[in-house]
Amino acid sequence: MSRSPSLPERPHRDIDPDLPDDERLEALRDHFEDIVDVHEQLTDQLDEAEQRREQLREKVDRVERENETLKSSSLYIATVEDVMADDEVVVKQHGNNQEVLTEVSPRVADRVEPGDRVAVNDSFAIQTVLDAETDARAQSMEITAKPEVGYEDIGGIDEQVREVREAVEQPLSEPEVFDEVGIEPPSGVLLYGPPGTGKTMLAKAVANKTDATFIKMAGSELVRKFIGEGSRLVRDLFEMAREREPAIIFIDEIDAIATTRSESKTSGDAEVQRTMMQLLSEMDGFEARGEIRIIAATNRFDMLDRAILRPGRFDRLIEVPEPDRDGREQILEIHTRDMNIADGVDFDAIADETEGYSGADIESLATEAGMFAIRNERNEVTHKDFVDALEKIEDDDSSDVISSAGYFYQ
Numbered sequence: 001m002s003r004s005p006s007l008p009e010r011p012h013r014d015i016d017p018d019l020p021d022d023e024r025l026e027a028l029r030d031h032f033e034d035i036v037d038v039h040e041q042l043t044d045q046l047d048e049a050e051q052r053r054e055q056l057r058e059k060v061d062r063v064e065r066e067n068e069t070l071k072s073s074s075l076y077i078a079t080v081e082d083v084m085a086d087d088e089v090v091v092k093q094h095g096n097n098q099e100v101l102t103e104v105s106p107r108v109a110d111r112v113e114p115g116d117r118v119a120v121n122d123s124f125a126i127q128t129v130l131d132a133e134t135d136a137r138a139q140s141m142e143i144t145a146k147p148e149v150g151y152e153d154i155g156g157i158d159e160q161v162r163e164v165r166e167a168v169e170q171p172l173s174e175p176e177v178f179d180e181v182g183i184e185p186p187s188g189v190l191l192y193g194p195p196g197t198g199k200t201m202l203a204k205a206v207a208n209k210t211d212a213t214f215i216k217m218a219g220s221e222l223v224r225k226f227i228g229e230g231s232r233l234v235r236d237l238f239e240m241a242r243e244r245e246p247a248i249i250f251i252d253e254i255d256a257i258a259t260t261r262s263e264s265k266t267s268g269d270a271e272v273q274r275t276m277m278q279l280l281s282e283m284d285g286f287e288a289r290g291e292i293r294i295i296a297a298t299n300r301f302d303m304l305d306r307a308i309l310r311p312g313r314f315d316r317l318i319e320v321p322e323p324d325r326d327g328r329e330q331i332l333e334i335h336t337r338d339m340n341i342a343d344g345v346d347f348d349a350i351a352d353e354t355e356g357y358s359g360a361d362i363e364s365l366a367t368e369a370g371m372f373a374i375r376n377e378r379n380e381v382t383h384k385d386f387v388d389a390l391e392k393i394e395d396d397d398s399s400d401v402i403s404s405a406g407y408f409y410q
């Protein structure tokens, strides 16, 4: 930044009033010349300041224009391959892998390095450098080498457990069975039903049973701001799975990228559509009898784009409903396994009282009952604690604590 020039010294002269007239006149003339001199210097400085102001205004206008372009036009994601002299770089665009020699906006020129992920505009000029890709990958995927959930931890959905084992576990553990019979196992399995009913648990339990890495990604994570980013994440997801075979890919909230869209085709919609197409093409590309299985889940089956349900895609649909009375009792037993339960706790009666509760709601109920025991300085949980917990939950929020009650999903 340039420093503002220092001001000229203020002219000052002591003129003795007792001097003869001609000498006083001479002194005043000198003083006047000093003043003219300073005035000229100040005028020069003012001109310079004005020029600088003009330059700054132009710069502000340019930045504002660039900002507007950045905001208004679609940007594409690319990776920098090579940085050359004269602010030129080679970038490879995600999505089509096109390599282009392009220029960098001077604003970001000194920050661009090979390997960076950048956003480019229609003419491939680099507009901005994005966060490190590793971070984006790490943030959006949950990877567990061996999840600690077993089938015995899941209550009330035995039929769904059986179906998942057949469609996901068996192709991984006994692929030869499918070979011998000469059929392809289902490509993808879609679990649908209200929230908190055990869909994620099911996927984790299969991974545990088959010693497969569990890789979870939420559909909402795949809906990205920049063009090409969602499809890139989908590619990363499958790449990650290939690196860690055997693997179970679990895409939660698949509706975020696979809903039926209205007539309006905004660029955001088109991008979501592209992400879904990338997912389908990755699924088409992998070996049905291979070591990677894919499970998706949704609470909004009604909104799904039917294209994803075609054969070869998510072609095995498994509904995971709210637990029935017996299911609720089983889930209660599972979630109280490690609790110090007093004699006389009547799970049968509690199951009757919890109509509309999901598995997750029942888990909260058990925790709440335990809290009542602690508040009363007991280490045993009594039937009354469960009754108090039920009352508290109903009082706290009769509408949304029982999240799955009346939830529309089909």
Ligand SMILES: Nc1ncnc2c1ncn2[C@@H]1O[C@H](COP(=O)(O)OP(=O)(O)OP(=O)(O)O)[C@@H](O)[C@H]1O
Binding pocket: 153, 154, 155, 156, 157, 194, 195, 196, 197, 198, 199, 200, 201, 202, 252, 297, 298, 299, 331, 334, 358, 359, 360, 361, 363
């Ligand atoms: N059937 C069940 N048996 C035992 N526990 C359950 C069951 N369903 C849900 N839970 C409990 O609720 C928690 C949340 O369940 P989970 O994440 O599997 O639900 P989900 O169906 O995937 O929900 P969402 O649709 O909101 O992702 C589990 O960690 C578990 O403690």
